[in-house]
Amino acid sequence: MDLAFTPQELAFRDEIRGWVKDNLPADIAHKVHNALRLSRDDMQRWARILGKKGWLGYGWPKEFGGPGWTAVQKHLFEEECALAGAPRIVPFGPVMVAPVIMAFGNKEQQERFLPGIASGEVWWSQGYSEPGSGSDLASVKTRAERQGDHYVVNGQKTWTTLGQYGEWIFCLVRTSTEGKPQTGISFLLVDMKSPGVTVRPIKLLDGECEVNEVFFDNVKVPVENLIGEENKGWTYAKHLLSHERTNIADVNRAKRELERLKRIAKAEGVWDDVRFRDQIALLEVDIVALEMLVLRVLSAEKSGKQSLDIAGLLKIKGSEIQQRYAELMMLAAGPFATPFIEEAMEAGWQGNFPGAVVANAPLASTYFNMRKTTIYGGSNEVQRNIVAQTVLG
Numbered sequence: 001m002d003l004a005f006t007p008q009e010l011a012f013r014d015e016i017r018g019w020v021k022d023n024l025p026a027d028i029a030h031k032v033h034n035a036l037r038l039s040r041d042d043m044q045r046w047a048r049i050l051g052k053k054g055w056l057g058y059g060w061p062k063e064f065g066g067p068g069w070t071a072v073q074k075h076l077f078e079e080e081c082a083l084a085g086a087p088r089i090v091p092f093g094p095v096m097v098a099p100v101i102m103a104f105g106n107k108e109q110q111e112r113f114l115p116g117i118a119s120g121e122v123w124w125s126q127g128y129s130e131p132g133s134g135s136d137l138a139s140v141k142t143r144a145e146r147q148g149d150h151y152v153v154n155g156q157k158t159w160t161t162l163g164q165y166g167e168w169i170f171c172l173v174r175t176s177t178e179g180k181p182q183t184g185i186s187f188l189l190v191d192m193k194s195p196g197v198t199v200r201p202i203k204l205l206d207g208e209c210e211v212n213e214v215f216f217d218n219v220k221v222p223v224e225n226l227i228g229e230e231n232k233g234w235t236y237a238k239h240l241l242s243h244e245r246t247n248i249a250d251v252n253r254a255k256r257e258l259e260r261l262k263r264i265a266k267a268e269g270v271w272d273d274v275r276f277r278d279q280i281a282l283l284e285v286d287i288v289a290l291e292m293l294v295l296r297v298l299s300a301e302k303s304g305k306q307s308l309d310i311a312g313l314l315k316i317k318g319s320e321i322q323q324r325y326a327e328l329m330m331l332a333a334g335p336f337a338t339p340f341i342e343e344a345m346e347a348g349w350q351g352n353f354p355g356a357v358v359a360n361a362p363l364a365s366t367y368f369n370m371r372k373t374t375i376y377g378g379s380n381e382v383q384r385n386i387v388a389q390t391v392l393g
């Protein structure tokens with residue numbers, strides 16, 4: 001196993017670094033480095049910049065207009081973007097639904113949907129979870145009934161991330177109640193502007209509306225929006241979830257946030273406390289270990305060996321690390337991190353807050369937000385079950 005990068009890979013990294021430096025808007029990088037609120041415009045502005053360069057679909061093969069990068073190149077691209085302070089690519093279009101459309105969609109669907117995803121013009125949402133169907137996803141009840149040349153969809157999805165901006169949503173819908181629950185699910189693409197679709201934002205503990213409920217009331221969806229075969233949606237859904245979990249590990253973001261934690265600890269004076277530095281050191285060791293795990297996966301792929309089946313492990317460790325750095329940042333700022341001030345999330349906010357390092361005010365918000373990481377993308381308890389079955393046997 002060789003974990004070192006080749007000279008060509010290092011040259012590639014330099015190229016990416018230079019391009020990101022020249023093209024990432026400074027105001028967006030400032031917000032990311034300080035965990036400030038990103039607007040829809042911020043996220044989409046960066047997506048369009050990447051789209052224009054042909055890099056929003058950075059994991060796509062050449063035949064679908066992607067750069068055709070190796071696993072190592074993709075990793076280096078993700079790393080350079082994260083360290084420079086680029087927003088995370090909203091994954092629902094380019095990382096999640098696009099690979100499904102490539103693998104299981106027909107030519108018309110590929111020609112119709114992929115260009116809008118690659119350019120960053122069309123905002124996609126993920127409609128899997130429902131009230132009562134999260135971990136037990138195969139129990140979804142949102143019903144799609146075929147009537148001639150369209151389906152009529154009724155039901156509800158929930159926890160739909162950034163669904164308030166969504167233009168299209170890919171949904172798991174029930175098309176049959178016969179047999180095992182998994183065999184009656186279909187994968188449907190729904191235009192969120194269709195009559196009968198209602199999006200209701202859910203206000204969360206951190207004061208943000210990152211997730212939504214989406215209701216479908218007799219929504220007519222043309223049959224040509226069905227991906228693959230009716231009742232085969234579970235297979236396509238699983239294909240997508242493996243992409244989601246690797247993406248969630250986000251080791252590069254952890255490396256960036258570790259540096260931020262150190263900055264906060266120094267600004268707040270706790271850097272001099274050896275016990276606090278121990279905590280940071282332990283976190284750093286875990287981040288390096290996670291990075292080694294990611295590099296092992298890359299090395300296995302590079303040498304053509306069977307890729308390690310450890311998506312679940314990456315998700316568990318990555319999400320725990322995200323929660324730890326958020327917690328340590330809040331501890332470092334002490335009482336100055338606790339007040340919940342919604343406006344503090346805005347760039348340029350200068351609160352009248354004696355004694356506080358202004359940049360630390362959003363830390364409580366970040367801490368609350370990070371509670372999600374061990375739940376979404378398949379909860380960590382469920383991931384542990386999967387790891388126990390697939391890795392330990």
Ligand SMILES: Cc1cc2nc3c(=O)[nH]c(=O)nc-3n(C[C@H](O)[C@H](O)[C@H](O)COP(=O)(O)OP(=O)(O)OC[C@H]3O[C@@H](n4cnc5c(N)ncnc54)[C@H](O)[C@@H]3O)c2cc1C
Nearest residue numbers: 126127128129134135159160161372375376377378379381
């Ligand atoms: C911030 C956020 C964003 C999300 N975004 C989206 C999105 O965009 N689209 C989407 O479709 N979904 C989204 N989700 C939903 C997410 O996938 C589910 O929340 C997750 O799968 C867990 O399901 P649940 O919330 O129904 O909890 P439940 O499944 O009800 O689980 C409750 C608790 O029981 C535990 N548990 C359940 N089953 C088992 C088991 N077999 N063994 C051991 N423990 C078990 C769980 O670990 C959890 O602690 C999002 C969730 C969050 C928090």
